[in-house]
Amino acid sequence: MVSTPLMAVNLGGIHMQNPVNTASGTYGFGREFESFYDVARLGAITCKGCAVEPWDGNPAPRMCEVSSGIMNTVGLQNVGIRAMVESEGEYLQGLTQRGCAVILQVAGHSIDEYIAAVELYEELAPWASGLELNISCPNIAAGGAAMGATPETAAKLMQAVRPRTKQPLIVKMAPSRVSEIARALEASGADALSLINTIPAMSIDTRTRRSRLSRPTAGLSGPAIHAIAVRMVWEAHQASNLPLCGIGGITNGADAAEFILAGATAISVGTANLTDPMTAVRVVDELYDWAKNQGASDINELIGAFEC
Numbered sequence: 001m002v003s004t005p006l007m008a009v010n011l012g013g014i015h016m017q018n019p020v021n022t023a024s025g026t027y028g029f030g031r032e033f034e035s036f037y038d039v040a041r042l043g044a045i046t047c048k049g050c051a052v053e054p055w056d057g058n059p060a061p062r063m064c065e066v067s068s069g070i071m072n073t074v075g076l077q078n079v080g081i082r083a084m085v086e087s088e089g090e091y092l093q094g095l096t097q098r099g100c101a102v103i104l105q106v107a108g109h110s111i112d113e114y115i116a117a118v119e120l121y122e123e124l125a126p127w128a129s130g131l132e133l134n135i136s137c138p139n140i141a142a143g144g145a146a147m148g149a150t151p152e153t154a155a156k157l158m159q160a161v162r163p164r165t166k167q168p169l170i171v172k173m174a175p176s177r178v179s180e181i182a183r184a185l186e187a188s189g190a191d192a193l194s195l196i197n198t199i200p201a202m203s204i205d206t207r208t209r210r211s212r213l214s215r216p217t218a219g220l221s222g223p224a225i226h227a228i229a230v231r232m233v234w235e236a237h238q239a240s241n242l243p244l245c246g247i248g249g250i251t252n253g254a255d256a257a258e259f260i261l262a263g264a265t266a267i268s269v270g271t272a273n274l275t276d277p278m279t280a281v282r283v284v285d286e287l288y289d290w291a292k293n294q295g296a297s298d299i300n301e302l303i304g305a306f307e308c
């Protein structure tokens with residue numbers, strides 16, 4: 001007998017056995033978490049952003065703790081797609097066979113670099129469940145965030161990349177101009193949106209008068225941004241019909257449920273993976289209990305069910 005509520009969702013063509021995903025850059029490539037729990041219990045994992053060539057990222061210090069969150073300026077350090085697939089591909093493909101979707105994240109400095117990265121993923125990782133275009137990293141000097149900053153630049157990138165792959169394409173959005181950019185991405189062929197990336201922030205060491213990190217500003221994440229992210233998911237849901245993945249400060253099932261009520265089809269656990277590695281799998285169970293207590297026979301009934 002099938003137990004209800006049914007928990008499977010479809011994120012723009014990516015089948016997920018439940019709505020719980022992990023946020024890029026906070027979960028590595030999943031393997032490290034196998035020593036804590038069976039990663040295949042999650043709906044999906046989203047891997048660290050990778051580009052065609054390796055990137056060094058920003059100098060240390062790159063992370064610090066602030067009230068109710070952390071700040072990071074990792075700057076998309078990565079080994080490059082080829083080396084990543086060589087070392088992680090077998091494990092990740094196995095994870096898809098165990099029932100957990102694997103979303104590979106694409107980083108780039110220019111439209112040409114995004115296209116080259118998507119084509120390389122197509123060639124080396126055809127088993128991927130979908131690709132996520134990161135157009136919102138606040139910690140790199142060129143490309144990335146600039147690409148996602150306006151509806152025009154976001155649409156231009158999407159139009160260039162869309163014909164190059166048959167994979168479902170999710171776009172990771174910055175925490176600004178959400179409604180306009182969601183509409184532009186829908187019109188230019190995105191299959192789903194994920195939001196939000198970190199919020200640009202500052203933390204100053206008052207003794208030295210310097211930034212606590214290697215750059216003046218860095219991305220804020222964790223519980224401090226949760227309520228802002230819920231509001232932005234709600235705005236994106238009102239502006240477009242695309243399925244959404246809600247991200248920002250999730251530490252438990254209730255946080256995840258808020259995103260679903262605001263209109264998210266799926267959710268990602270981010271910073272909480274760093275403080276309690278059991279968070280994502282606990283959210284799977286807590287979300288199920290919540291949907292059951294709501295009397296739903298299918299979690300899909302609760303997507304966007306927020307009442308004002």
Ligand SMILES: Cc1cc2nc3c(=O)[nH]c(=O)nc-3n(C[C@H](O)[C@H](O)[C@H](O)COP(=O)(O)O)c2cc1C
Binds near residue numbers: 023074221
């Ligand atoms: C250390 C660290 C590294 C991150 N790296 C990436 C990345 O490579 N690509 C990306 O799109 N987001 C990256 N993010 C942002 C997260 O995926 C997520 O959008 C953000 O942290 C908000 O969710 P949270 O509050 O649950 O952490 C990173 C966040 C942190 C804390």
